[in-house]
Amino acid sequence: xxxxxxxxxxSTFEALQPAFVPYLRISPELRRQLVLVGGxxxxxxxxxxxxxxxxxxxxxxxxxxxxxxxxxxxxxxxxEPDGKIAFDTSQKIRVRIDLIxxxxxxxxxxxTVPFFEGSVASMSDLxxxxxxSVVDLGSDGEVEDFRWLLxxxxxxxxxxxxxxxQELKYMLDAGRPCLGGLNCxxxxxxxxAEDGRALGLVV
Numbered sequence: 001x002x003x004x005x006x007x008x009x010x011s012t013f014e015a016l017q018p019a020f021v022p023y024l025r026i027s028p029e030l031r032r033q034l035v036l037v038g039g040x041x042x043x044x045x046x047x048x049x050x051x052x053x054x055x056x057x058x059x060x061x062x063x064x065x066x067x068x069x070x071x072x073x074x075x076x077x078x079x080e081p082d083g084k085i086a087f088d089t090s091q092k093i094r095v096r097i098d099l100i101x102x103x104x105x106x107x108x109x110x111x112t113v114p115f116f117e118g119s120v121a122s123m124s125d126l127x128x129x130x131x132x133s134v135v136d137l138g139s140d141g142e143v144e145d146f147r148w149l150l151x152x153x154x155x156x157x158x159x160x161x162x163x164x165x166q167e168l169k170y171m172l173d174a175g176r177p178c179l180g181g182l183n184c185x186x187x188x189x190x191x192x193a194e195d196g197r198a199l200g201l202v203v
Contacts, residue, residue, distance in 0.1 A: 027065075030058075030061075030062045030065055031117050031118055032118070032119065033058050033059060033062045034056055034057075034058045034062060034066070034118040034119070035056065035057050035058065035109060035112055035118065035119050035120065035121055036054075036055070036056050036115055036118065036119070036120040036121065037055050037056065037057055037100075037109070037120075037121045037126070037129070038051070038054075038055035038126075038129070039051030039055075039145070040054045040055060041055075041120045041121050041126055042123075042126055042130070042145050042148070042149065044115055044120045045120070045123050045126075045149075045152065046152075047145055047148050047149070048144075048148070049141055049142075049144070049145040049148075050141050051141075054095065054096070054097045054098065055097075055098045055100060056097060056098070056099055056100070056118070057099075057100040057109075058099065058100075063099045066099060067085065067099070070085055070087055074087035074088070075087060075088040075089070075090070076088045076094075080096060083098070084096045084097060084098050085097050085098075085099060109121050109122075109125045110122070110124070110125055110161045111124065111125060112125075122158075123149050123152050123153050123156070123158070124153050124158050124159070124160050124161065124190075125161070126149055127146070127149045127150060127153055127160060127190075128160065128161075128163065128167055128170075128171070130142065130145055130146045130149055130174075131146060131167075131170045131171045131173075131174035131175070132167075132170045132174075134146050134174040135170050135173045135174050146174055150175075150186060150187060150190065151186070153190050154186045154189060154190050158190065159190055159191065160190050160191055163191070171187070171191075175187045
């Protein structure tokens with residue numbers, strides 16, 4: 001059974017626990033450097049997003065320790081052809097996880113919240129890469145997750161961190177086709193003032 005089917009069987013938030021906990025046999029200091037991102041992170045916040053991937057990012061030294069922890073303790077550990085780590089949980093669920101080395105895009109995660117033994121990127125930080133996936137892939141699920149993240153960020157009264165030119169373009173390209181006029185105003189209100197003006201969302 002893969003993680004996608006597991007998510008369908010159980011409530012989404014609880015379903016993430018076996019995928020995120022068993023392989024974290026590392027020190028608390030290193031554990032805190034691991035951040036859940038991508039679709040699984042949206043699910044952790046309560047989104048109904050549907051994903052096959054569990055993506056986590058960390059510095060290279062942390063990833064090495066995680067891999068060692070998985071090999072030492074996880075059931076039926078294997079390395080998939082696409083680079084994902086696969087193992088069985090104690091509930092006999094086959095889990096596949098993508099561990100991503102920290103890079104420029106990941107370093108732009110400005111806030112995280114605790115999630116089991118690690119952390120998850122904030123919804124404000126998830127909205128930026130979700131805009132990119134809406135533009136590049138554009139599936140119905142990604143569009144709905146973009147709308148959901150935007151709504152939740154606005155409800156919480158949060159602002160997006162300052163965006164660079166490329167991120168602003170993605171936000172505009174994602175927002176205008178899939179958001180009505182009212183939601184475009186919501187997008188404006190979660191942007192920094194200078195970013196909203198740059199997007200031309202106000203007349």
